[in-house]
Amino acid sequence: MKSLFVARKGRLSFLYEKRSTLVVAISMLICIFSILLSLSMGQKYISIFKVIQILFDGSIGGDSLIVNTIRLPRTLVALFVGASLGLSGAILQGVVKNPLAAPNIIGITDSGSVGALIFLTLFTDPKNNALTTSIFYMPVFAFAGAFAAVLIVYLLAYKKGVTPYRLIMIGIAVAGAAKAITSILIINGPVVFIKEAQLWITGTIYGTNWTHVKLLLPWFLVLFVLTLIYTRELNIQNLDDGISVGLGSSVEKNRFLLMILSAALASGAVAVGGGISFVGLIAPHISRKLTNSSFGNVLPLSAVVGGIIVVISDIAARTMLFPLDLPVGIFTAGIGAPFFVYLLLKSQRALRRGF
Amino acid sequence: MNISTSNLTLGYGDFIVLKDINVTIPKNKVTILVGSNGCGKSTLLKTMARLLKPMSGKVVLGDMDIFQKPSKEIAKELAILTQSPDAPSDLTVFNLVKQGRYPYQSWFNQWSKEDENIVDYALEKTGLSDIRDKKLSELSGGQKQRVWIAMTLAQQTEIILLDEPTNHLDIKYKIEVLDLLKHLNQQENRTIVVVLHDINLACRYADHIIAIKDGKVYAEGDPKEIVTEKLINDVFDINAKIIECPLFKTPMCITYQNLTI
Structure with a gap:
């Protein structure tokens, strides 16, 4: 079998598709390049070679300060927010067997917004236009909101088990309700917080620092490893339920666990980056187009592609209308949506040619 | 590995589809379930594969109630191909x-x-x-x-259950699929259970036919013995003349509504 690569040792055994592994490797190189690019671009241009030198030598100086304390944490946040969203979307699309599913469709993003806005409502002091507590607690509220949404969706969809169809329908309803609450909170909130709220809803990683990296990185890594362990189950979930049960899979249990994984990843990303849209939808799509629907390929690739999208979008957000620092969410949608359309058109053309 | 049902009652909600079904699937044979649309033959097959829970009664695989067994262990003994x-x-x-x-x-x-x-x-x-x-x-x-x-x-697995495996296939592929199943049965002694619409193909390929009518097993046995004009009339609600298939010597039904067209 030329197209496959098998690794066996004792009772351990794994199977990789050579071509897909190559795609993952190349996309990781592109990812590293986009990180370096992000570190080099900004108000002060620092050449990529200088950036590499700073990263490895740790030399001290003005450029080192810019790279290490401003650009690197922000870039890493972009990377892991994107990776979390990409991975979350990939899992969700497998669980509900629908390639159009995304974290925001089942209400994760909108409910995260509700959490963030509740925080702003509770802790904004309208008299002097300031927060009465640290802005660092906002992610906690956003996370709680996002995670609560998933539990509500799951419980409402539960009727002797959960069908993908019910999950989507109830998810859309919960997302709608969350949007309504968001509007009420914005309309009735103090004027000062409207801008803050709107920024958050669009999705921004402006001003993120090492604390955010330290929160997000371990969260992502643990969930990523768990997801890889569950790859097999996800491949089974993607088949008809009857076939999955016939193969001996505990379909309901795994569906619940995978939804929790997806929700936890998206909640972490939403807590730090706000309502960044489109990444959870298109990263898995691009990954499937580059390889195939086997989740052994789609999962790692979605994380890498999601990371690349947000890192590059953030470069654009920081530099295109400088000195304006725009919310990155504008660009994930701005870059993502046309690219998505391009992919769809291209695959249609390929189909017509009979490939 | 034997599979059988004991006093199996199946249904959805309050609606009972099959009542008190007691069948034993013959080992290393091809068994075909026949009956009109909605008679519950697919429901029976799915329940035997633990995809549906019965309202009462048991499915026994080997010497154990199938719902007491770990699902993965069942998957090593019994495979199901849904429709x-x-x-x-x-x-x-x-x-x-x-x-x-x-x-x-x-x-x-x-x-x-x-x-x-x-x-x-x-x-x-x-x-x-x-x-x-x-x-x-x-x-x-x-x-x-x-x-x-x-x-x-x-x-x-020793047992393979298939729900209408020839559905939507051209006749060439229908025969191809059924030939393959027969081959697996004859060469490898697998027990095969199939839900099939086509009574003539069922007669040709089955060692054992289970005909279902009004929530009960109407008849079961070797097609050469049980497939009669009365059976076709009762189970499928259509008139039939039975002749011997010139190729396979199995019963062949010529079905009709009226003798004048």
């Missing part, structure tokens, strides 16, 4: 067939030598070895159905 299953169309033949090894694998043991050999065997048996890297979207209906059968073969 017209769906899978992402960009998966390759190999991607899908290898899922049949799921009950034997774990997250750290994903592709043993045994898995490899058995998937190779399943592909060869179903004539798919040459197109193993093709995507499902590129296959004909008959090939697709063979892929699913190969997946159930990779499960290496």
Whole structure:
């Protein structure tokens, strides 16, 4: 079998598709390049070679300060927010067997917004236009909101088990309700917080620092490893339920666990980056187009592609209308949506040619 | 491994489809379930494969109630192919067939030598070895159905249940699929249970027919003995004349509503 690569040792055994592994490797190189690019671009241009030198030598100086304390944490946040969203979307699309599913469709993003806005409502002091507590607690509220949404969706969809169809329908309803609450909170909130709220809803990683990296990185890594362990189950979930049960899979249990994984990843990303849209939808799509629907390929690739999208979008957000620092969410949608359309058109053309 | 049902009552909500069913599937034979639309033959098959819970009664696999057994253990003894299953169309033949090894694998043991050999065997048996890297979207209906059968073969079970495996297939592929099932039964002594619409094909391929009517087993046995004009009339609500098939010497039904058209 030329197209496959098998690794066996004792009772351990794994199977990789050579071509897909190559795609993952190349996309990781592109990812590293986009990180370096992000570190080099900004108000002060620092050449990529200088950036590499700073990263490895740790030399001290003005450029080192810019790279290490401003650009690197922000870039890493972009990377892991994107990776979390990409991975979350990939899992969700497998669980509900629908390639159009995304974290925001089942209400994760909108409910995260509700959490963030509740925080702003509770802790904004309208008299002097300031927060009465640290802005660092906002992610906690956003996370709680996002995670609560998933539990509500799951419980409402539960009727002797959960069908993908019910999950989507109830998810859309919960997302709608969350949007309504968001509007009420914005309309009735103090004027000062409207801008803050709107920024958050669009999705921004402006001003993120090492604390955010330290929160997000371990969260992502643990969930990523768990997801890889569950790859097999996800491949089974993607088949008809009857076939999955016939193969001996505990379909309901795994569906619940995978939804929790997806929700936890998206909640972490939403807590730090706000309502960044489109990444959870298109990263898995691009990954499937580059390889195939086997989740052994789609999962790692979605994380890498999601990371690349947000890192590059953030470069654009920081530099295109400088000195304006725009919310990155504008660009994930701005870059993502046309690219998505391009992919769809291209695959249609390929189909017509009979490939 | 034997499979049988005892006082099985099946239904949805308050609606009872089948009542007090007691059947024993003959070992190493081809059994075909027949009956009119909505008679519950698919429901019975799914329940025997633990996909549906009965309202009362038991399905006994070996010497155990199937709902008491760990699902993965069942998957090593009994495989089910549901009606017209769906899978992402960009998966390759190999991607899908290898899922049949799921009950034997774990997250750290994903592709043993045994898995490899058995998937190779399943592909060869179903004539798919040459197109193993093709995507499902590129296959004909008959090939697709063979892929699913190969997946159930990779499960290496003694019993294989199939729900209308010839549905939506051209006649050529219908025969191809049924020939393959008969071959698996004769060469490898597998117990095969099929739900089939076509009574003539059922007579040709079955060692044992179970005819279902009004929530009960109307008759069961060798098609040569039980398929009569009365049975066709009662079970399918249509007139029939039975002749002997000139090729296979099995009963052949010529069905009609009126003798004048």
